[in-house]
Amino acid sequence: MATSSKLLTPKDQVSTRTLLHEAVPVTGQIISGTYGVDATLINDAPNIKNYAHGMFQSVYDYPYLSSSANHIIDLTVGYSSNSVLSKSDPTDAVQQTKKINIYNEMAQVLVGFNTSGSIREFDEDGDLTQGTKIQEAFFFNFTRLLTKDEIKKGSFTLELGTNADYDDPFSAGSAHSGSITLTDASGSTGYKVNSPAGEYGILYATSSQTSGDENPLVNVSSPADGTSCSPAGLIYYQAGIAVITASVFSTLLASPPSASFMLPAEASAVGLAGSLTGSLTGSSISGNCSFLRHRIENVSFNNTTELNSTVYFCRANHNEFNCSSNKTYTSGSKFVVKTNANDPSVAYPTTVGLYSADNELMAVAKLSEPLKKDPTTEFTLRVRLDY
Amino acid sequence: MPYSYYNFTRNDIFVNTLTLFPQVKFLVYSGSAFYNDNPDMSGSFTSSVNLCSASNISLFELNVDRKETATGRTIGSVDDNGLIYPFIIKDGARLNFRTGTTSSFINTDFGKPITGAAYPYTASISKEFYGPWTNDSWFRTNSGIVTPGETPRFLWSWGSSTLGVNITGNVSHLLALKNSINDYKVNSPHFEYSSSTTSVNLGISNRDFQSSSVGLLSIPSIFYGSAIKRGSITLEFYFTGTLIGRAEDKLRNGELIETYNNTEVRAGSSSAYDAADLTTLSGSVVGLVLYEQGVILLTSSAALNTSVDNYTGSTADNPRWTYFAQSLSPNALPTFPPLVFGKPMPIPVFPGWSNMPSSSFIIDMSGTTETQVITMFATAPKGELNHSNNPSYLQNSWYTSSYTASVSSDKSGYLELDRKPIKNVVSSAYNDPTGSFEKTTYISKVGIYDAHRNLIGIAKSATPIRKTIERDFTFKMKLDI
Numbered sequence: 001m002a003t004s005s006k007l008l009t010p011k012d013q014v015s016t017r018t019l020l021h022e023a024v025p026v027t028g029q030i031i032s033g034t035y036g037v038d039a040t041l042i043n044d045a046p047n048i049k050n051y052a053h054g055m056f057q058s059v060y061d062y063p064y065l066s067s068s069a070n071h072i073i074d075l076t077v078g079y080s081s082n083s084v085l086s087k088s089d090p091t092d093a094v095q096q097t098k099k100i101n102i103y104n105e106m107a108q109v110l111v112g113f114n115t116s117g118s119i120r121e122f123d124e125d126g127d128l129t130q131g132t133k134i135q136e137a138f139f140f141n142f143t144r145l146l147t148k149d150e151i152k153k154g155s156f157t158l159e160l161g162t163n164a165d166y167d168d169p170f171s172a173g174s175a176h177s178g179s180i181t182l183t184d185a186s187g188s189t190g191y192k193v194n195s196p197a198g199e200y201g202i203l204y205a206t207s208s209q210t211s212g213d214e215n216p217l218v219n220v221s222s223p224a225d226g227t228s229c230s231p232a233g234l235i236y237y238q239a240g241i242a243v244i245t246a247s248v249f250s251t252l253l254a255s256p257p258s259a260s261f262m263l264p265a266e267a268s269a270v271g272l273a274g275s276l277t278g279s280l281t282g283s284s285i286s287g288n289c290s291f292l293r294h295r296i297e298n299v300s301f302n303n304t305t306e307l308n309s310t311v312y313f314c315r316a317n318h319n320e321f322n323c324s325s326n327k328t329y330t331s332g333s334k335f336v337v338k339t340n341a342n343d344p345s346v347a348y349p350t351t352v353g354l355y356s357a358d359n360e361l362m363a364v365a366k367l368s369e370p371l372k373k374d375p376t377t378e379f380t381l382r383v384r385l386d387y
Numbered sequence: 388m389p390y391s392y393y394n395f396t397r398n399d400i401f402v403n404t405l406t407l408f409p410q411v412k413f414l415v416y417s418g419s420a421f422y423n424d425n426p427d428m429s430g431s432f433t434s435s436v437n438l439c440s441a442s443n444i445s446l447f448e449l450n451v452d453r454k455e456t457a458t459g460r461t462i463g464s465v466d467d468n469g470l471i472y473p474f475i476i477k478d479g480a481r482l483n484f485r486t487g488t489t490s491s492f493i494n495t496d497f498g499k500p501i502t503g504a505a506y507p508y509t510a511s512i513s514k515e516f517y518g519p520w521t522n523d524s525w526f527r528t529n530s531g532i533v534t535p536g537e538t539p540r541f542l543w544s545w546g547s548s549t550l551g552v553n554i555t556g557n558v559s560h561l562l563a564l565k566n567s568i569n570d571y572k573v574n575s576p577h578f579e580y581s582s583s584t585t586s587v588n589l590g591i592s593n594r595d596f597q598s599s600s601v602g603l604l605s606i607p608s609i610f611y612g613s614a615i616k617r618g619s620i621t622l623e624f625y626f627t628g629t630l631i632g633r634a635e636d637k638l639r640n641g642e643l644i645e646t647y648n649n650t651e652v653r654a655g656s657s658s659a660y661d662a663a664d665l666t667t668l669s670g671s672v673v674g675l676v677l678y679e680q681g682v683i684l685l686t687s688s689a690a691l692n693t694s695v696d697n698y699t700g701s702t703a704d705n706p707r708w709t710y711f712a713q714s715l716s717p718n719a720l721p722t723f724p725p726l727v728f729g730k731p732m733p734i735p736v737f738p739g740w741s742n743m744p745s746s747s748f749i750i751d752m753s754g755t756t757e758t759q760v761i762t763m764f765a766t767a768p769k770g771e772l773n774h775s776n777n778p779s780y781l782q783n784s785w786y787t788s789s790y791t792a793s794v795s796s797d798k799s800g801y802l803e804l805d806r807k808p809i810k811n812v813v814s815s816a817y818n819d820p821t822g823s824f825e826k827t828t829y830i831s832k833v834g835i836y837d838a839h840r841n842l843i844g845i846a847k848s849a850t851p852i853r854k855t856i857e858r859d860f861t862f863k864m865k866l867d868i
Contacts, residue, residue: 018482021500022473023462030453035431062451068428068436070451145449155463300462302474 004325005355008312018307024146025300026072028159030061032293048293050286055098056141057289073299074141075289077280078103079246080121083135085281093281102285106139106243110236112196122243124231126192126202134233136246136280138292140299147240152302153201154188156235157181158242159297162251166260166274169295179297180207180248184235191237198238205232205248249276249295261291307386314352314381321373322347346374352381391772392836399764402868408616408753411606413442413512415712416747420512422610438507444609445507455505465500472505510607512750514715517561518699519600519688561596561603567680568596574640577672594686602674602685602709604750611754615678617641619753622674622683624691626706627745632691634673634708643674643683645708648691673708683750685709696745706746714743761866765833765846769859773826780828782808828854833862 035047046063056076062069078099079085090096104119111120111128122134140158142151161169163178172178184191187201206229233244249261260267260274262283267274279288322345329335329347337346348370354363365383373379414421420442421427430436430452437445438453449471456469465474475482477499483492484503495501571578576586581595606615618639624632633647648669673687690705697703698710774780813822829851835844846864854860 016480018475018480020473020475021463022471023465023467024471025458025460025462025467025469027469029432061453062430062436066428066436068448068451070448152463157460157462298460300460300467302463302465 004321006314006320008314012313012315014311014313016309016311018309020305020307021152021302022148022305023300023302025298026061026146027299028293028297031059031073031296031299032290035063048290054095054285055102056139057286059293070145071143072146073143074139075292076102076139076141077246077285077288077292078106078137078139079280080104080107080133080135082121082133085136085277087281095284096281098285099280102139103135103137106137106241110195110197110200110234110239110241110243122234124202124234124245126194126200126234128194134243134245137233138244138246138288140242140244142240142242142301144240146303147301148303148305150198150237150304151235151240152304153191153199153237154184154186155300155302156184156187156201156203156242157298157300158183158203158233158244159299160244160248161295161297162249164251164260166262166264166294170297180205180232182206182232182244182248187235187237195236197236197241200234200236200239202231203233203235203242203244204229246276246280261295262287263291263294309384309386312354312383312385314383316349316373316379316381318375318378320378321349322375324348344375346372349373352383354383354385392840393765395763395765399766400761402759402761405758405760405867407756407758408619409612409756411610411750411752411754413712413750414747415512415714415750417743418714420712420715422512439509440511443507443509443511444607445509446609447506447508449506465502468505470505473503474500477501510609512607512610512712512715513605514712515560515603515605516699516709516713516716517559517599517601517603519598560605561601564603564677564680564682565596567677567682568675568684571641571675571677575638575642575675577642577675596684599686600688600709602711602713604683604685604712606681606683606750608681611681611752612756613679614755615676615681616753616755617678619751620676620683621749621751622711623749623751624706624708624711625747625749626692626694626696628747631706632708636676641676641678642672643676643685645669645671645673645687674711685711694745696743698743698746710746712748712750714746714748759868761868763835763864763866765862765864767830767854767860767862770856772830772854773828773856775828780809782810825855830854830860833864835864 030047032045035045046065047060047069049058049060049064051058056074058064058071059073059075060069061072064071078101080103081100085093086100087093087096093099107121108119111122114120114128120128122137124132124134159179159181161179163169163171165171170179182203182205184201184203186204191199191201193199232248233242235242261276262274262279264274266283266287267278279291283291323329324347329337335345337343350367350370352365352367353361354365356362363385365381367381371379410423412423414424419427419440422442422444425441427441428436432452432454436452437443437448438450439445453470458467458469460467464476473484475484477492477495477497479497481492483501486504487501492501565580568578568580576589576591579586579591579594581597582591582593587593618636620636620643622634622643623630629649630647631649632645634643634645636643637646638644646669671687673689674683674685676683685708687708690707692706695703695705698706698713704710809824809826811822811824812827813825815822831848831851833846833848834842835846837843844866846862848862852860
């Protein structure tokens with residue numbers, strides 16, 4: 001009697017998880033400049049969406065009115081109410097309340113609350129009990145489309161231009177490298193878990209200028225190893241959010257004309273100093289985001305998608321599945337695959353059906369080609385079901 | 388005490404299937420196809436925004452307006468080439484990308500990345516033309532029998548005559564469809580790969596797909612879903628902008644029947660084609676449709692017009708249904724990779740098409756998509772859900788005052804005030820006094836919980852719904868699954 005079905009035991013099935021990654025480069029060309037209609041009107045770029053609420057700015061990889069465009073990043077900026085930038089009179093700073101609200105919102109989601117119920121501030125080394133806090137920060141909210149389940153630890157890179165000249169942000173100046181690179185090089189093993197939003201890593205700043213850089217974040221004696229450099233931000237892997245301290249632009253603290261974080265034309269138009277601090281207090285959130293975009297040379301990371309699978313090992317022993325009930329198997333009451341009556345039974349399995357406990361066909365696995373099965377052979381078909 | 392949780396009863400939840408028929412249209416002209424009238428859009432960096440032509444669907448729609456560039460950078464453990472692409476790390480699961488070769492997989496060390504092709508992954512309509520069979524052999528070789536614009540039916544290699552014949556090869560898509568074509572015979576006797584005596588006696592032309600001239604249009608399922616809708620297909624053949632033929636599956640049985648022909652054009656028939664075809668073609672079956680497979684077979688070789696175009700390479704010919712969408716076929720001989728004795732014939736590389744200026748084609752049809760929808764009815768009965776724990780439910784002065792709660796004098800307990808005034812929100816024609824008090828709530832959300840009271844979904848109403856003791860509501864919630 002031919003065996004047509006067989007019970008799968010617990011030993012015949014195993015659940016596995018596979019990690020599929022994608023390499024995601026986002027160049028500065030995409031973020032700033034490519035679709036700008038006028039270099040002096042950075043907010044006019046058709047792939048940048050600003051909102052009436054003014055709380056953040058959305059970046060697309062193509063003019064967002066096109067159905068081809070993908071939403072890739074939301075940018076925003078904020079500072080703590082404990083920051084030196086926080087004015088006692090909110091009207092002294094543009095959108096101060098919103099900037100503090102943004103900071104608090106991001107902090108309560110990503111850092112959480114302390115025992116007294118107060119919102120914790122971002123900590124530059126992840127030790128929430130002590131150390132330097134990040135009180136002025138730029139926030140990169142990457143979309144799910146890019147980050148998928150999470151950003152792969154140890155793969156995040158952000159290159160920023162820090163040259164004083166607004167029109168030439170990536171060129172090296174006399175005392176600094178021109179651009180710095182933020183990486184979570186130690187993230188694969190040195191990530192933190194004390195966040196309500198999941199795991200996060202520390203972003204360290206490096207530059208091509210090995211010493212003497214006036215940027216204190218990279219002015220270290222041995223920057224070859226990313227972990228020996230100064231922390232410059234945090235990357236939340238599952239949330240897909242990068243928090244960058246505004247100190248990365250510490251070379252732009254001076255006022256114009258020696259340094260300008262702001263678009264010079266806009267700085268002079270509103271009568272503000274174009275320095276970083278002047279921009280953070282005197283310019284809107286969307287304006288600061290635009291100035292930040294102007295200084296992004298490259299963002300890249302690997303994302304991760306978790307694929308859960310169950311593998312069923314369907315074992316056909318030597319004395320099983322050697323016959324078929326297919327109508328082509330017999331002709332004139334004889335097995336067509338047999339020449340002589342003494343020939344062993346032979347079958348050609350083409351399909352594996354998976355049935356539920358109540359004998360309902362749940363799934364069908366097809367072989368790329370029929371397998372010859374006779375009493376001298378046995379094999380195990382590995383059926384993988386992804387979900 | 389208000390009830391907050393209710394169990395769905397048997398009649399409160401049901402699942403049904405929403406069947407939709409999205410329109411699918413292709414315009415084919417001069418080697419290009421345009422899907423649903425989408426134009427080719429050039430980007431700032433690339434000639435096509437989605438890195439594919441307008442006839443394609445990009446699977447993930449990533450890499451918009453991006454160009455592959457050697458940046459010299461790395462992203463984690465893989466190279467940065469300016470494009471988004473997938474990769475996995477080789478491990479004990481021994482997984483590989485389908486496009487990867489066995490040798491490259493074996494040569495990759497464990498723990499090293501295996502990269503897939505960069506996006507986009509695309510699908511598009513394609514056309515294969517199988518010319519009339521003139522050779523007694525079942526096989527076609529790379530020796531030049533195949534004419535430009537024509538797809539080989541069988542690719543093969545053989546051993547030397549002294550060693551005996553050793554044939555290995557690949558069959559054509561047409562031959563691979565043999566069983567599927569025959570399966571449709573229950574719909575129409577035209578669906579026979581090789582005509583039987585029965586069908587010939589029924590008056591159906593004696594035809595063998597193995598030797599007949601056939602045009603095969605393949606439409607990937609991403610365009611139409613689970614099946615092409617029966618009775619929705621219209622094929623239109625244009626010559627210099629004039630409609631010269633239309634075929635429809637008006638009987639919904641898979642037969643493509645010619646429903647229009649330009650008799651005026653045909654009236655000028657010449658010896659370039661058989662004029663007898665004109666009287667027999669209209670109303671006759673000119674092709675077949677495999678609805679589930681997304682395949683259209685054009686079988687009529689009768690000339691539609693006296694004009695000529697280069698449907699097969701540089702050889703001018705009259706327009707025929709088998710040439711429908713022919714500009715998607717190659718117009719030159721395929722390039723054959725080197726043969727290896729005893730190994731299957733490699734798949735040839737077909738060149739692109741460029742020279743068919745007068746003919747254009749339109750394929751119009753509907754697909755079928757099925758979406759399962761769960762519908763839930765949540766009822767807010769009379770006399771229930773009339774209280775809220777929202778702070779705004781109470782009078783503001785009482786809520787913010789020190790009367791909200793207290794600790795007992797002996798500090799043995801926490802005393803909740805037994806009387807808290809509820810804000811009277813009953814509408815009145817006058818500001819003061821207000822209307823007679825009535826317990827009123829405004830329902831703004833319905834939460835869906837699982838059996839373990841985990842919140843698994845929230846439905847929000849567009850505006851809060853005013854609920855009084857006398858009113859009851861049923862919220863209808865639908866969720867695509």
